[in-house]
Amino acid sequence: MPADRAEGSTGGDATEGAMGGDATDGGASMPIKRYGQPEDPEVFRWSGGLTWIAHPDERMQRASHAIVVGADGRVATDLDSTPGSDVTGDGDSTTSGDVWLVEPLDFVGLDDILSDLGTVAGVLVLAGLHRRDAAQVAERHDVAVHLPGVVGGLKRQVDAPVEIFEGTLPGTPFRAVPVLDGIPWSEAVLHDEASGTLVAAEVLVTTDRATGRGERLSVGPWARLRPPRAELADLPVERVLVGHGPPVFEDARAVLDHALARSYRGIPGYLVKDLAFMLRAGYVAMRD
Numbered sequence: 474m475p476a477d478r479a480e481g482s483t484g485g486d487a488t489e490g491a492m493g494g495d496a497t498d499g500g501a502s503m504p505i506k507r508y509g510q511p512e513d514p515e516v517f518r519w520s521g522g523l524t525w526i527a528h529p530d531e532r533m534q535r536a537s538h539a540i541v542v543g544a545d546g547r548v549a550t551d552l553d554s555t556p557g558s559d560v561t562g563d564g565d566s567t568t569s570g571d572v573w574l575v576e577p578l579d580f581v582g583l584d585d586i587l588s589d590l591g592t593v594a595g596v597l598v599l600a601g602l603h604r605r606d607a608a609q610v611a612e613r614h615d616v617a618v619h620l621p622g623v624v625g626g627l628k629r630q631v632d633a634p635v636e637i638f639e640g641t642l643p644g645t646p647f648r649a650v651p652v653l654d655g656i657p658w659s660e661a662v663l664h665d666e667a668s669g670t671l672v673a674a675e676v677l678v679t680t681d682r683a684t685g686r687g688e689r690l691s692v693g694p695w696a697r698l699r700p701p702r703a704e705l706a707d708l709p710v711e712r713v714l715v716g717h718g719p720p721v722f723e724d725a726r727a728v729l730d731h732a733l734a735r736s737y738r739g740i741p742g743y744l745v746k747d748l749a750f751m752l753r754a755g756y757v758a759m760r761d
Contacts, residue, residue, distance in 0.1 A: 527578035541570035600674035609663035621661035669711030679718030
């Protein structure tokens with residue numbers, strides 16, 4: 474059964490595949506990346522949806538998100554975590570919400586959890602190396618995989634219907650903001666101004682392995698030399714959902730500012746901490 478955690482339950486941040494074998498890192502006891510469909514993900518519930526880490530026992534700590542958009546076109550603000558409840562954007566439990574999945578990793582029981590939130594409306598991939606289980610989950614729910622234009626080149630690699638969009642994601646308040654445009658590291662973040670929700674797949678991370686000393690959130694290892702300061706500087710941010718690690722729920726704007734400001738200065742500390750992991754994880758991500 475999934476291990477559930479609620480937004481703010483820890484008093485700070487949530488400290489919340491068909492290939493054989495796991496990607497290991499030398500003799501390390503915890504693999505960099507696990508494959509297959511797990512049964513015990515770690516789930517973090519928050520007011521507008523939920524986040525899950527499908528393989529809590531992998532070092533990459535890959536995170537996925539389900540975001541509920543109500544009938545009023547707004548992100549749910551007071552989602553009842555009681556199974557079976559329906560939501561609207563203003564928190565009224567009257568009509569089902571549209572559920573948007575961001576870079577899902579599949580697990581046993583995922584569809585049961587999603588049915589408690591509403592109806593899956595679409596699947597998103599935000600980063601060039603994050604196809605994950607997007608195609609199989611989209612096919613199962615008979616929806617398209619949506620790609621921001623900056624990662625539109627993934628279309629030929631996704632075995633499901635694909636829709637490419639620029640700017641606002643149709644049917645949602647989210648706007649795609651390109652932050653990386655290179656090979657292989659291309660990415661757009663999603664941002665909703667009203668709820669202050671920022672979703673960043675790779676350019677921001679919270680895993681212990683990828684953050685520097687004294688950082689709760691950091692610019693991803695491959696973007697530290699070109700942090701997205703201009704793109705993210707003026708956005709209202711109340712929570713940060715990342716593609717690697719637990720979400721940030723408390724003091725999110727201040728934590729983001731700290732991460733952007735320390736991008737260059739944090740490089741030496743990060744390299745001392747785990748250069749080998751960065752290189753190995755990058756290799757595994759590009760290989761898969």
